[in-house]
Amino acid sequence: MSELSEAEKRRILRERRQQKFSNGGASSRLNKITGQADSHLSTDSPIEMKTARSRPNSKDTTPSIPSSSDASSQMKTASSDSTSNDPQLEILKKLANADESNESTPDLFSLLRSMKSGEGDADKSTESMAPADQAMLAYHDYRVNRLKYMTMLFKWVCFLFPYTYLVTRNAKFNVSCLPESLSFLTMPSNFFMVFTSFEIVAISVYYQRLQSIEAENKINTLHSTSKIVQMVSMVPEGIIPIPNLKGKVVTALQYVDVLSTFVADICFVLVVLGLLMYI
Amino acid sequence: MANSVVIIALFLVAVTKFIDYTAKYHSNWLMALSLKTNSKDTREYNSKLRKQRQLIEENHSISAQDNYAKWTKNNRQLDKLKIELSELDSKIKLNSKNLHAIFHKLKLITLTLPFFVFKIWKGKEIVYYLPTNDTFPYLISGVWNNGWLHLVLTPLNYILGRQTSMSTKVGVSFGIWIWALTNVISNIESLIKFLLFTEKIEAPKVTSQK
Numbered sequence: 211m212s213e214l215s216e217a218e219k220r221r222i223l224r225e226r227r228q229q230k231f232s233n234g235g236a237s238s239r240l241n242k243i244t245g246q247a248d249s250h251l252s253t254d255s256p257i258e259m260k261t262a263r264s265r266p267n268s269k270d271t272t273p274s275i276p277s278s279s280d281a282s283s284q285m286k287t288a289s290s291d292s293t294s295n296d297p298q299l300e301i302l303k304k305l306a307n308a309d310e311s312n313e314s315t316p317d318l319f320s321l322l323r324s325m326k327s328g329e330g331d332a333d334k335s336t337e338s339m340a341p342a343d344q345a346m347l348a349y350h351d352y353r354v355n356r357l358k359y360m361t362m363l364f365k366w367v368c369f370l371f372p373y374t375y376l377v378t379r380n381a382k383f384n385v386s387c388l389p390e391s392l393s394f395l396t397m398p399s400n401f402f403m404v405f406t407s408f409e410i411v412a413i414s415v416y417y418q419r420l421q422s423i424e425a426e427n428k429i430n431t432l433h434s435t436s437k438i439v440q441m442v443s444m445v446p447e448g449i450i451p452i453p454n455l456k457g458k459v460v461t462a463l464q465y466v467d468v469l470s471t472f473v474a475d476i477c478f479v480l481v482v483l484g485l486l487m488y489i
Numbered sequence: 490m491a492n493s494v495v496i497i498a499l500f501l502v503a504v505t506k507f508i509d510y511t512a513k514y515h516s517n518w519l520m521a522l523s524l525k526t527n528s529k530d531t532r533e534y535n536s537k538l539r540k541q542r543q544l545i546e547e548n549h550s551i552s553a554q555d556n557y558a559k560w561t562k563n564n565r566q567l568d569k570l571k572i573e574l575s576e577l578d579s580k581i582k583l584n585s586k587n588l589h590a591i592f593h594k595l596k597l598i599t600l601t602l603p604f605f606v607f608k609i610w611k612g613k614e615i616v617y618y619l620p621t622n623d624t625f626p627y628l629i630s631g632v633w634n635n636g637w638l639h640l641v642l643t644p645l646n647y648i649l650g651r652q653t654s655m656s657t658k659v660g661v662s663f664g665i666w667i668w669a670l671t672n673v674i675s676n677i678e679s680l681i682k683f684l685l686f687t688e689k690i691e692a693p694k695v696t697s698q699k
Contacts, residue, residue, distance in 0.1 A: 345693040352690040359683050362676065381620030398621040402629070474676055477669035480633070480661060487617045 347434055350427045357423065361416050366478055369408060374479055377401050378486040405479065409472055416471075432460050439463065494611050498667055501604045506674070508596065519592055523585040530584075534577040541570045612636060612664035622659045633661045 373396075380396040395404055424430055432439050442459045452458065508515070524531045544563045553560045613636065622630065631639040661669075 349690045349692055352687075355683055355687075359680050363680060377624075378620055398619075399623045401620075401624050402626060474672060477672040478676075480666065480669040481673050483619070484617045484661065484666060487620070 346427060347429060350423070350429045350431070351435060353423050353427070354420065354431055357416070357419055361412070361419075362474070365408075365412055365475060369412075370405075370475060370478055371482055373404070373408075374482045375486060378483065405475075409475060413468055413471060432463055436463060494614055494663055495616055495666075497607065498663070498670075501600070501607070502667075502670065502674070505600060505604070508600070515592065516589075519588050520585055523581070523588045526588070527581055527584045530577055530580055534574065534581065537570055537574055537577065541567060541574065544570070608664060608667060612662060614663045615660035616663050616666045618658050618660040622657075624659075630659045633665050634659050636662055636664050 376396040377398055380393075381398045394400055420431065433443075439456065439459055442456050445455065544567050548560060548563050548567075551560060615634070619625070619630070619633070624630070625633065628640070628643060631643060635642075
């Protein structure tokens, strides 16, 4: 008899407990235990959520109401449910989350990077690059640099210096070492035309060679090594109202590269001209 | 006149480059100098460090259970020494940092600033004359002769209807020449660094997995 009454007692207690949970007592109980009555964390008890799901027609099932009316906590709950496609709203939510977690103010780029990685892993990030890719990238960098410096050395030593010498000799002593049919090449007035033509040919050959190296190693130099392109690729679509921003930035950097090569050669010519005019 | 300008410029460029190449040695020299100037703190630091090592050795040699009182006394002394050593360390580091700052200010006042003022002052002086006036196109010749401002003034004068007169002989001004020289020097530096001081990287072996 006592066993039965004890079992009955236990059953009654169990029923009362379940009743209490179903009336929303779990959240307040959790708050009392953890002492976080004003916590910004979600206070929805899983038991309440289960009972809410099991009773779809019940009027007591209320949506998860945050304990405080703080806008940031509302944003947090909204972010956990919604799949907003607005990138600006996503950034604001992430900033709000970062503020609530009492971390130091996150860097904008780390935010953008985390958003980009959350959206998709289409872009390779250097942080998660495999060792094989890193070795390939290092080898590719080495080959590109070697091409750049050997081209510069060849242009300076094998063409620009001898040609500038011939032009200054022609100007000073009116003597041309070339046959008469080609003597117009060493005339000072034709110097810039010959120089520019040579630069166009040299840069074209350089870029062809660069493209063959990129095709061989299957790496795009600017995409992999340029910090500006990497920064631009982290910016999500829609933030800056320019279509295909990355492509435009890559094109601009290519033009800057060509211009800097031209400027480097012109500077060499100026220095050599000065030296030869003194001798 | 142009010769002296060029010689002074070359001297200043050489000194700047020398200081840049020996930057690592400066750091060591300055640290040694700061230790000498701050000899009292350095001596105190060394003596406390020696005492710390002795106490640690003593603690290792005795048993904590058998010689508890001595062990804890040593530990208390070690804690006190740790605080004192960190204070002295930060004092010495601060002194070294101040010395570095003084060196940088000295470099700025005696080298960087005078070179900058010299470039501005003698910027328009012609270093050498081009073989002919038409070696370069008009706009580029104007830049070599008058400086970068020519790029802005020429279209402005054209819009305002003013005639720009070029001198009878076109030359390269000091400002442009020094810019070209520093550009060439930095390119040569990168070239030498790559050719002589960069290790060759072999193609990575790709293992195909089936």
